[in-house]
Amino acid sequence: MADTSADVVIVGGGLIGLATAWRLARDGVRVVVADPTPGEQTSSVAAGMLAPVTEVEYGEDDLLALNLAGVAAWPAFAADLEHATGLPSGLYASGTLSVAYDADDAAAIRRLAEYQRRLGLDVVELTGREARKREPLLAVGVSAGMWVPNDHSVDNRRAVTALLAATEAAGVQLVRRTVARVVVDGQRASGIELAGGEVIRAETVVVAAGPWSAQIDGIPDELRPPVRPLKGEILRLRVPEAYRPALQHTVRATARGFAVYLVPRPDGELVVGATSTELGYDTRVLAGGVFSLLRDARMVLPITDELELVEAVAGLRPTTPDNAPILGPAGIDGLLWATGHYRNGVLLSPITAGLIAQTVLTGTVPDLAKPFLAERFRTAPRAS
Amino acid sequence: MADTSADVVIVGGGLIGLATAWRLARDGVRVVVADPTPGEQTSSVAAGMLAPVTEVEYGEDDLLALNLAGVAAWPAFAADLEHATGLPSGLYASGTLSVAYDADDAAAIRRLAEYQRRLGLDVVELTGREARKREPLLAVGVSAGMWVPNDHSVDNRRAVTALLAATEAAGVQLVRRTVARVVVDGQRASGIELAGGEVIRAETVVVAAGPWSAQIDGIPDELRPPVRPLKGEILRLRVPEAYRPALQHTVRATARGFAVYLVPRPDGELVVGATSTELGYDTRVLAGGVFSLLRDARMVLPITDELELVEAVAGLRPTTPDNAPILGPAGIDGLLWATGHYRNGVLLSPITAGLIAQTVLTGTVPDLAKPFLAERFRTAPRAS
Numbered sequence: 001m002a003d004t005s006a007d008v009v010i011v012g013g014g015l016i017g018l019a020t021a022w023r024l025a026r027d028g029v030r031v032v033v034a035d036p037t038p039g040e041q042t043s044s045v046a047a048g049m050l051a052p053v054t055e056v057e058y059g060e061d062d063l064l065a066l067n068l069a070g071v072a073a074w075p076a077f078a079a080d081l082e083h084a085t086g087l088p089s090g091l092y093a094s095g096t097l098s099v100a101y102d103a104d105d106a107a108a109i110r111r112l113a114e115y116q117r118r119l120g121l122d123v124v125e126l127t128g129r130e131a132r133k134r135e136p137l138l139a140v141g142v143s144a145g146m147w148v149p150n151d152h153s154v155d156n157r158r159a160v161t162a163l164l165a166a167t168e169a170a171g172v173q174l175v176r177r178t179v180a181r182v183v184v185d186g187q188r189a190s191g192i193e194l195a196g197g198e199v200i201r202a203e204t205v206v207v208a209a210g211p212w213s214a215q216i217d218g219i220p221d222e223l224r225p226p227v228r229p230l231k232g233e234i235l236r237l238r239v240p241e242a243y244r245p246a247l248q249h250t251v252r253a254t255a256r257g258f259a260v261y262l263v264p265r266p267d268g269e270l271v272v273g274a275t276s277t278e279l280g281y282d283t284r285v286l287a288g289g290v291f292s293l294l295r296d297a298r299m300v301l302p303i304t305d306e307l308e309l310v311e312a313v314a315g316l317r318p319t320t321p322d323n324a325p326i327l328g329p330a331g332i333d334g335l336l337w338a339t340g341h342y343r344n345g346v347l348l349s350p351i352t353a354g355l356i357a358q359t360v361l362t363g364t365v366p367d368l369a370k371p372f373l374a375e376r377f378r379t380a381p382r383a384s
Numbered sequence: 385m386a387d388t389s390a391d392v393v394i395v396g397g398g399l400i401g402l403a404t405a406w407r408l409a410r411d412g413v414r415v416v417v418a419d420p421t422p423g424e425q426t427s428s429v430a431a432g433m434l435a436p437v438t439e440v441e442y443g444e445d446d447l448l449a450l451n452l453a454g455v456a457a458w459p460a461f462a463a464d465l466e467h468a469t470g471l472p473s474g475l476y477a478s479g480t481l482s483v484a485y486d487a488d489d490a491a492a493i494r495r496l497a498e499y500q501r502r503l504g505l506d507v508v509e510l511t512g513r514e515a516r517k518r519e520p521l522l523a524v525g526v527s528a529g530m531w532v533p534n535d536h537s538v539d540n541r542r543a544v545t546a547l548l549a550a551t552e553a554a555g556v557q558l559v560r561r562t563v564a565r566v567v568v569d570g571q572r573a574s575g576i577e578l579a580g581g582e583v584i585r586a587e588t589v590v591v592a593a594g595p596w597s598a599q600i601d602g603i604p605d606e607l608r609p610p611v612r613p614l615k616g617e618i619l620r621l622r623v624p625e626a627y628r629p630a631l632q633h634t635v636r637a638t639a640r641g642f643a644v645y646l647v648p649r650p651d652g653e654l655v656v657g658a659t660s661t662e663l664g665y666d667t668r669v670l671a672g673g674v675f676s677l678l679r680d681a682r683m684v685l686p687i688t689d690e691l692e693l694v695e696a697v698a699g700l701r702p703t704t705p706d707n708a709p710i711l712g713p714a715g716i717d718g719l720l721w722a723t724g725h726y727r728n729g730v731l732l733s734p735i736t737a738g739l740i741a742q743t744v745l746t747g748t749v750p751d752l753a754k755p756f757l758a759e760r761f762r763t764a765p766r767a768s
Contacts, residue, residue, distance in 0.1 A: 237671055287621055287678055288689025294675040305672025309696060 004173075006032040008360060009192050009202040011179050011216060013038030015156065015345055016338050017208035018163040019077075019353035025170035027361060032200055033167065034175045034192060039160035042210045045315025047234055047263040047271040048156040048346040050074060053121045053148045054096050054252050055343065056112075062371035063324045064119065067344060069368060070351040071150065077350035078154075085165040090158030092266060096151035096250040099131050099142045099300060105254040106144035113146050123148050137246055137303050142253075153250050153263050154346050175200070181218030182207070188333035193218070204360050206336045210318040211281070213326075213339040223331045226377050227340045229281055229316035233289035234273035235297075237307040244268055246303055253300040260296035262304075270307060272297045283314040317342050320377075327355055327372040328365045336360070337374055388557075390416040392744060393576050393586035395563050395600065397422030399540065399729055400722050401592035402547040403461075403737035409554035411745060416584055417551065418559045418576060423544035426594045429699025431618055431647040431655040432540040432730040434458060437505045437532045438480050438636050439727065440496075446755035447708045448503065451728060453752060454735040455534065461734035462538075469549040474542030476650060480535035480634040483515050483526045483684060489638040490528035497530050507532050521630055521687050526637075537634050537647050538730050559584070565602030566591070572717035577602070588744055590720045594702040595665070597710075597723035607715045610761050611724045613665055613700035617673035618657035619681075621691040628652055630687055637684040644680035654691060656681045660701075667698040701726050704761075711739055711756040712749045720744070721758055 008024055010017045013035030021031045049055075052067030078089035100106040116123045124147040131145030132138050167174065178195040182205055191201040207213050211229035239246045247264040263271040275289040290312050298304040320326060320340040325348060330337050338356045341348050355369040365373065392408055394401045397419030405415045433439075436451030462473035484490040500507045508531040515529030516522050551558065562579040566589055575585040591597050595613035623630045631648040647655040659673040674696050682688040704710060704724040709732060714721050722740045725732050739753040749757065 235671070238668075284622075284692040286689065287619070287691050287693045288682070290674065290693050291678040291682060291689065294671055294678070298672070298675060305670065305675065307671050308668040309671045309674050312693060312696075 004032070005191070005201040006030045006173070007202060008032075008204045008206060009034065009200050010206045010208055011182070011192060012207065012209035013174060014041060014043040014208065014210055015039070015159060015163065015349040016210070016341060016352055017206070018160070018167055019349040020206060020208060020338055020356045021172045022163060022167045022170055023353040023357040024360060025167065025172045027357060029360070032173045032175055032202070034177060034179050034194065034200070036176055036178045038174060038176065039164060042315045042317065042345060043156055043160050045232070045234060045313050046156040046346050047261060047273045048090065048154040048159070049151065049250060049261065049263060050153060050347045051096060051151040051250070052347065053116060053123065053151050054098055056116060056119065056121070057323070058115065060323070066324075066351065066368060066372070067347060070344065070347040071152065073350040073354065074152070074154070081162045081166055084169060085162050087162040087165055088158050089162050090155030091152065092155065093152045094249045094264070096148040096252060097131060097134055098146040098148060098252045099138060100144045101141055101253065101255040101299060102143065104257065108254055109144060109146055122150055135247055135249065135251060137301060138251070139300050139302050142300060151250065155265050156346050159346065159349070179216060182216055182335065184218055184220065184332065189335035204334050204336060206338050206356060207330070208338040210339060210341075210345070211316040213318060213337065219330075219335070220332070223374070225326045225337055225339060225374050226321050227318050227326065230319040230342070231277040231279045231282060231314055232274040232317055233285055233293065233312065233314045234271055235290065235293050235309060236311040236313070237270040237272060237304070238310050239268045239270055239307055241268070243303060243306065246270060246301065246307070251300065253296065255296045255299040258292065258296045260293060260300070262297055262301060281316060283316065285312045285314050289314070318345070325352065325372050326374050327352060327369045328359050328374070330374055388416070389575070389585040390414045390557070391586060392416070392588045392590060393418065393584050394590045394592055395566070395576060396591065396593035397558060398425060398427040398592065398594055399423070399543060399547065399733040400594070400725060400736055401590070402544070402551055403733040404590060404592060404722055404740045405556045406547060406551045406554055407737040407741040408744060409551065409556045411741060413744070416557045416559055416586070418561060418563050418578065418584070420560055420562045422558060422560065423548060426699045426701065426729060427540055427544050429616070429618060429697050430540040430730050431645060431657045432474065432538040432543070433535065433634060433645065433647060434537060434731045435480060435535040435634070436731065437500060437507065437535050438482055440500060440503065440505070441707070442499065444707070450708075450735065450752060450756070451731060454728065454731045455536065457734040457738065458536070458538070465546045465550055468553060469546050471546040471549055472542050473546050474539030475536065476539065477536045478633045478648070480532040480636060481515060481518055482530040482532060482636045483522060484528040485525055485637065485639040485683060486527065488641065492638055493528060493530055506534055519631055519633065519635060521685060522635070523684050523686050526684060535634065539649050540730050543730065543733070563600060566600055566719065568602055568604065568716065573719035588718050588720060590722050590740060591714070592722040594723060594729070595700040597702060597721065603714075603719070604716070607758070609710045609721055609723060609758050610705055611702050611710065614703040614726070615661040615663045615666060615698055616658040616701055617669055617677065617696065617698045618655055619674065619677050619693060620695040620697070621654040621656060621688070622694050623652045623654055623691055625652070627687060627690065630654060630685065630691070635684065637680065639680045639683040642676065642680045644677060644684070646681060646685060665700065667700065669696045669698050673698070702729070709736065709756050710758050711736060711753045712743050712758070714758055
């Protein structure tokens, strides 16, 4: 490939990079996405929960606002995607049932429900019997529940497939190559260099490289974002026809203190996740991870034993010190971050795409993105 | 392929069929083996234990004699195979350590040890501490053990690879096609017909089709052997360099009443098996099977949690009503069985090959094979 140029080059073709590329291309921007294996890393491993309510953490108000905007953005994004491609977006507006196993588990979800109601979130507390009415195959040991009507899920692999088609149709150029470095001339980023030496010049470089975002050559060390990989294993099970649907809603459980989720797909897949391990870039599936997922899943859904184990796979969540993403200007001209989405990459793809596109097009960071600038992690500059 | 002929045609290219073909070819017999996926069914799923002593069952004296002959035949067979091909045979003369977890488990292995000693078998009872001396990574909960110096293992996939090379070098013709039926003319088998219609004529047809041996068209119904599939799931784990060798011997455990085995390979693989389920020809890997294997393995070898889960796979054991194989004349001229090896297919490949070859070459069934004739299952013919 000869040296080429674009308005925007995006490093990373996962859901965040692809959604951003698609948004920009529809606004008339010439976009190149560079990724040797688009959609095949973190974006292919997720369960795809849209769970701002059930995943709310004490004291993360800015992140909650972003996540709620994320789930609100999905229906229109999914409709556009399906309209543009004729492919399913993967969105499944199923609602989520949180359940507890023993008395300690029940106390924990009751405390969380109280906090959620204080935040004005829509949750309905249930007895164990009421929970089983919504999901009849839950274990008789399920002692309490909470119905969260607005937490849904997206089949992340279908979303990747649709976004690859949509970006192509919108004229995005997908370069299936490794990025060697970001080209920085003086105080501005001016493109990327591919492994092999070809350069793609661009006005703006967006780094959406997930857990690898801090590893890219060329970026000045003091600007590298504090993004690290956090390994997670998930299982993909298949529900035989005779038992379908094993579940109709996302089920999140606290089972003897362990958290597990079971995300059903309309096609009979059931995703069980997820472990959480600090092991660098290791993506081996460990026996202990698979064991713990199965142990917890079968405790709340005994029929798990009868489901086919189709795949066990590990991915790397791009994680930051405050569990919130890093969005917008990187600190030198022409370089933007769209990374660090941790467990919320699927959820935040549409909203991040919109926020980054707006930043590129207007040169101004939207208010919703301001709490997530990289500069929040920067220590004061030393006196020279 | 034009119609062809051979002295012997073997239906089934698993370990039994390939070993038999190799034995016959070395004796100058022209052999064809027909199998659409040689070595890829039951023979690829086994753990490959050579375990006549640890698997002895009360009252199965004839089978014990055959199994002991089987393990005795392996070293020469392996040496020949390695000499003929330059490939590893997979034989690993590791010895076997049986261990018990709780007091009931310990009582069970002590009873078995007593029976084994009465049969004159070589077993050494150990305390839990002595067992851990032989395998330091065993759980502290291991309460008793038994050392069985002559039960070994074979890497079944290496054995398949070597046998495929050996049979080819010896002039065996491997036909990678489905067998439509055995051709029976009057009262004798005269060859096979492949899917597609081509016929391979032969003096002798040997059916070594494992769990499918009773399903082949053309064989008179009253002669079909009572062989059924018994599903088993196994796991292939990988021991990281830092923890090698996690085990040096085959470890068989009774853990809270559940039996599990862990078979180490010199290359760092650790095979964990096996479930046992009557589900017809179903080879789906079920979550409950994987769960139970991991639960039991980690109870006796806690480091299991840190090993990579490389593969979970299910195979079909060719099982008979008395758990013993079906060898020799089928009841019409020119048709022989070499099937029904249940859990002992790897163990018995060399000895079965020898017994079947002798039967073909001499027309006489060797004494060792006589208890395993198909006629033991036949009811008296009705008066006509």
